[in-house]
Amino acid sequence: MKPLYWTRIQLYAKKQETSLLVWETIEEPKVDFEEFVELFSKTAVKEKKQPLSDTITKSKAKQVVKLLNNKRSQAVGILMSSLHLDMKDIQHAILNLDDNVVDMETLQALYEIRAQQEELDKIEKHIKSSKNKENAKPLDKPEQFLYQLSLIPNFSSRVFCILFRSSFSESMSSITRKLNILHKVCKALQDRETVKNILGLVLAFGNFMNGGNRTRGQADGFTLDILPKLKDVKSSDGTKSLLSYIVAYYLKNFDEDAGRETCVFPLPEPHDLFQASQLKFDDFQKDLAHLKKDLRACTSEVEKVCKVSDEDNLQPFKENMEDFLVQAKSELETLDTQLGSTHKLFLDLTVFYSVKPKAGEKEISPNTIFSVWHEFSSDFKDHWKKENKVILKERLKAAEENFRQAKEKASYSVKPKHASGIKAKLGTKM
Template identity: 60%
Template sequence: MIPVSVSSRFLYELTTIPNFSERVFCILQQTTISENVGVIERKLELLQKICQILKEDPAVLCVLGLILAIGNYMNGGNRTRGQADGFALDILPKLKDVKSNDNSRNLLSYIVSYYLRHFDENAGKEESTFILPEPQDLFQASQMKFDDFVKDLRKLKKDLLACEVEACKVGQKSLEEHLQPFKDNMEAFISKAKIEHEKLEKKLTEVHGRFLETAAYFCVKPKIGEKEVSPGSFFSIWHEFSSDFKDCWKKQSRLILQERLKEAEDVYKKKKEKTSIIVKPKHESGIKAKLSLLTQ
C-alpha cells in the first residue's frame, strides 16, 4: 500500500467539498474586488484632495499672487505685460530659468525666500510645512485617466456579477448543511460590494466635475485632439513646479535656520559678556566712613 502524504490527503479532502471550484472562485473574487474598490477609492480621494488644495488653499493662492505681483514689477516698463491680471499656468515650471544679473539665484528661489520670510511664521522651524501638494502625489495624479476609471468600474461590476452567479450555483446545488457559513458571508459581501460600487460611480462623477472646475479656474484649455483637459496635461505642470519649489523650499529653510542659530549665538555671547564683567565694590570716603573706622 502506497502511503499518502498529509498534503495530498488535504488536497483530496478539499475536492470532496460540494461545489468546490465555485466556492474558491467566489472567495478569490471577494479578495480581488475588495482590493480594487480600495485602490479606486484612494485614487479618487487623492484627485479630490489635490484639486481642493490648488483651488482653495490660502498659501497656494498667496504664492500665485506673489508670482503675479513680482512678474508685473519686473515688467513695469512694459505697459502691456507690466499690468497683467493673471498668467498662463505653463509659466510655473519656467520660473527657475529666470536668472539674476549675477546669475547667483533664480526667480523661483527668490519667490520661495520671500514667502518664507514674510508669510511663514514657522520658517526654519520643524513646524514649517510644505504648502504645495507633494510632488509624488501630483505625479501619481498625472498618470490617471478618467476613461480608465470608467473601465475599472465596469470591470468591477462584471466581476461582482460573476461572483454573484457562482454563489447562486453553490446555493442551488449544495445541501442545506453545507451552505453555511459560505452563504451568509457571500450575501453580506455582495450586498456591501454593490453599495460600494454605486458610491464609487457617484464619487467618480463628483471628482471628474471637480477636476474640470479646477482646470477651468486656472484657464487651462484642452490640448489639440483632446475633448477636455486631461489629468496628465494639467498635473504634469504642477508636478514639475512642485518639485522645483520643494528643492528651493528646503534650501531656503536651511538658510533661515542657520541665520536664526547665528542670531541666538550672538545673543548668548552678549549675555555672557555682560555677566563676565566684575563690578568692584564702592569704597566709602566720607566723614561717616572715617568716624566708623575710629569707633572700631
C-alpha cells in the first residue's frame, strides 16, 4: 500500500488531561477494503521486497574494505536497511520519473546520501585495482551501495531535477497564498465602506470628546495607534468602553442585518491580519531569487542529461522536464509581477493611512500597520459577537411581544348590544 505520512497519536500515552479527545469518541468502522486496495496499492511492487541491504551479496571473506568513515558508513547502512526496494526499482523510478514505487521522500534521502566525488574516486580505484585478483578484499555493503547508485545514468543530475520539479509547485503555492492574503487585506482596508464607516465613528466620537482642545480637537483624521487603545477608554460608570459603545452604535445604525445570521463582520478577519503582519517583502524577494537560482540550475542539469544520455534513457525525462521548465519560467514571471503589484498596493495603503516607518526602519513593514489592525479587529470582533447576541435577544423579545399582542387581539370578542329603548319596543308591537 502507499504510505500515509501522519503523526500517530496513542491515547494510552497521553498525559493526564481533563478535556476529552476526539479520538476517544471514535471507533474504527468495519469497511470493505477491496476497492481501497485497488486504488491505493503500489501496483508496481507486486512481491514483498527485502531490505536493500540484503540484496547486496555478502562476501564470504572475513575481511572487507571500508573506505568510508564510521559515521558515514553507519548512515548509509541505516538507509539501506530502511529501503525495501531493489536497485532496479530505484533506477526505473529515476529514469522514468515514476514516483509510484520510489516516493519523493526516499529520492531526497538517496540524493543526500549519494557518494561524493572523493568517495567515488576511492571506490572506483579499489574496484579497478582488485580486478582479476583472486584474493582481493571485497567492498563493504555501504560502499557497494553508493557505487551501484553511481551506475544509474546521471543519477545526481536527474534526481536534482525531479526533486526540484516536485518542490517547485509547493513553493509557488506558498508564496502565492501569502501574497493573496496581503492583497486581500490591503484591498479591504482601502476599499471597504464598512471600514470607513467605523473609522468615521471613531473620528466623530473622538472629536466630540476632545472638544475645543487645541492639539487634539477638530481633527480630520488620526494615526492608527489609537485604535487598540479604544478598549481602555472607559465610560463614567465603568460599565462600557469606548470601543464597545462604537461597536453597538455601528450595529444599530449602520448594519441592517445586525442580530441576524446574515450579519457580516465589517473589518478584515483577525487571522488574516495576523498572517499579513508576519510577512516581509524581503523574504518574498529572497524566496523568488532562490527559486530563480534553482530553476537556472535545473535548466543546466537538464541540458547536461540530454547531452550525455543514450537514446534509450533520454525519454521521458527530456520531454517532461522541458515542458516543466517552460511552465516554471512562465509561472515565475507571473509571480514576480504579482509581487510587484502587491508591494505597490501595500505602499499605497501606508500612504492612505499616513503610516510612518518605525525607528530604524528604512521602509514600512507589514508588521507596522497590520499588527495594529490585528489587535483592533480582534477586540472589535469580541464586542461585535456579544452585541449581536444582545440585539438578537431584543429582536426575539420584540417578536414574542408582537405575537402575544396579536393573539390577544384575535381572541377579544365584542358582545352585541340589545336594543331596549321605546322605539325598539314600538317596533316589536307593529
